[in-house]
Amino acid sequence: MNKPDFNPDDAKLRALLRESRVAPQLPPRFQEAVWRRIEHAGAGRSVETFSWLDALVARVLRPRLAFAVAAALVLAGALLGVRDGAQLARQDAQAHYLAAVAPDSLR
Amino acid sequence: MRRALFILLGVLAVGAAVFAGSFYLSRQVCVMQRATPADDLDWLRQEFHLNNAEMARIRQLHEGYMPKCAEMCARIAAKKLEVERGLTGATNVSPVAERGLVELAELRARCQGQMLQHFVEVSQAMPPDQGRRYFAEMQRLTLGFHEQIEQSMSDHAGHEHQH
Numbered sequence: 001m002n003k004p005d006f007n008p009d010d011a012k013l014r015a016l017l018r019e020s021r022v023a024p025q026l027p028p029r030f031q032e033a034v035w036r037r038i039e040h041a042g043a044g045r046s047v048e049t050f051s052w053l054d055a056l057v058a059r060v061l062r063p064r065l066a067f068a069v070a071a072a073l074v075l076a077g078a079l080l081g082v083r084d085g086a087q088l089a090r091q092d093a094q095a096h097y098l099a100a101v102a103p104d105s106l107r
Numbered sequence: 108m109r110r111a112l113f114i115l116l117g118v119l120a121v122g123a124a125v126f127a128g129s130f131y132l133s134r135q136v137c138v139m140q141r142a143t144p145a146d147d148l149d150w151l152r153q154e155f156h157l158n159n160a161e162m163a164r165i166r167q168l169h170e171g172y173m174p175k176c177a178e179m180c181a182r183i184a185a186k187k188l189e190v191e192r193g194l195t196g197a198t199n200v201s202p203v204a205e206r207g208l209v210e211l212a213e214l215r216a217r218c219q220g221q222m223l224q225h226f227v228e229v230s231q232a233m234p235p236d237q238g239r240r241y242f243a244e245m246q247r248l249t250l251g252f253h254e255q256i257e258q259s260m261s262d263h264a265g266h267e268h269q270h
Contacts, residue, residue, distance in 0.1 A: 085137025
């Protein structure tokens with residue numbers, strides 16, 4: 001049985017191969033569509049990067065949460081202020097008593 | 108993005124202002140209500156949780172002690188003035204000035220003893236635990252100051268000796 005001759009240097013064969021290569025037709029406005037997709041992908045990335053900040057701001061500005069946080073801050077500030085004020089007043093009262101019973105010349 | 112960042116910073120600033128405002132306001136109200144007591148003994152009542160009977164007894168002791176304290180303070184002030192006059196323009200410590208200094212120290216020591224005696228009496232008018240706490244606190248406040256000075260001076264002298 002004879003083997004077929006597949007010599008790549010055969011000019012006839014090369015011509016046949018070139019003719020058999022199919023060049024598919026590009027869809028209409030292919031280039032424009034490619035550019036649009038590139039732009040869309042770029043914009044999507046920047047939105048993704050900062051979306052958490054917008055989400056956080058949106059969450060913080062919700063009235064219920066904003067009022068709750070403000071109330072908590074007022075309460076915490078008032079409690080700490082009362083504690084600090086009581087401490088100052090205590091020191092003042094102590095100094096008042098000390099000034100009465102122990103003159104400066106003895107301290 | 109920049110807008111969101113500004114809003115967030117603004118929210119944080121408002122939050123800090125709300126907290127600071129309520130802190131300072133409540134502190135000021137508290138200080139104004141409690142500070143500068145008209146009664147010298149307010150601190151004792153607050154700090155040592157004394158009842159009316161204990162306060163009445165302590166007030167009696169306090170009122171008995173005050174004239175003695177004032178008299179002793181006047182004697183100390185007079186002696187101090189005398190010593191200062193004796194030392195004004197002097198180039199050395201004369202025997203008279205030295206005697207004056209000794210007398211001044213003696214007066215101060217007597218006054219201090221009288222003061223400590225008063226603290227003991229006041230502490231005995233309180234419940235035992237509070238009395239002990241009061242006496243320790245008064246010692247710390249009146250004698251502790253001298254200890255600090257003496258300690259700092261002996262430390263200083265020690266450093267000088269090392270050189």
